[in-house]
Amino acid sequence: MTNSTPQVMTIAGIDSSGGAGMSADLKTFTMNGVYGANVVVSITAQNTTGVQSVEMVSPTMVAAQLKSVADDLHISAVKTGMLGDAQTVTTVAKAIQTYDFGAFILDPVMVAKGGAHLLEDSAVTAVIQNLLPLSTLVTPNLPEAEVLTGTTIQSDIEIAQAAHQLQQLGAKNVLIKGGHGDEPVVRDYVLLADQSAFWLESQRFATIKTHGTGDTISAAITARLALGDSLKAAIIYAKHYVDATIRQSINVGHGHGPLNHWATMDATQDRINIVDVQA
Ligand SMILES: Nc1ncnc2c1ncn2[C@@H]1O[C@H](COP(=O)(O)OP(=O)(O)OP(=O)(O)O)[C@@H](O)[C@H]1O
């Protein structure tokens, strides 16, 4: 199907306040010039102060949505977000093996900014066994990288080791996000399939309005891959985009407010340092 509009898909939970999960993904897709399909695995009653309630969609219904999209659309990159439980994880893994959705970005969402658990503990093994080996790129934050590798990560060396371990578990490429913490410089670590590695460094923007940062960077990577970027270019672009959405902040809600998805990227070009390292 040549010349069709670039189409991507998010498989995720929906946040009623519109800032994280599927809503962040769709806003990012739209702002970055790709068409977004959406397979809903859970509904969350959520706002910028926390998650009040979660209801899972049945695995049968998740599978039906995936089939409907596969039967009609031409998806060239797919990302997953909140998956909730082991049954959903295995349902999604089966679909990714059955259909050709192109590059697969696995954002292993576990805990919301306010502390609510978005993945049952019993589902972590399912993610490791069923999804990591299928992933083009896995994008854990530091706590998620610790859970997936079963290690404690405190130093740069431990971050690099965790990235290697995630590759050994089957992920082709790894992005470990460093948004958590309060150091003045935010540092994300990237290990690519060819064993090249680099840090993406930016000044931490002093704000609590970071609802949906992880969803947004992984959605932007997904969009850029569908537009034809190399993975490295897509990751660097996405880092610039999420940086702009954080800095050009908007005022919504009373807690961890959402990002400005229509932020412009012109002023951010010099803000991200790319530091190559020996993997
Ligand atoms: N205060 C900040 N200033 C600048 N960049 C930030 C800030 N917080 C997060 N980032 C960047 O946002 C991106 C997402 O990182 P983060 O570690 O917050 O992901 P996450 O924990 O998965 O987010 P989520 O809350 O969506 O689960 C990374 O590129 C990170 O460097």
Ligand SMILES: Cc1ncc(CO)c(N)n1
């Ligand atoms: C539904 C949903 N997915 C992902 C996240 C993480 O940002 C969240 N808070 N809510």
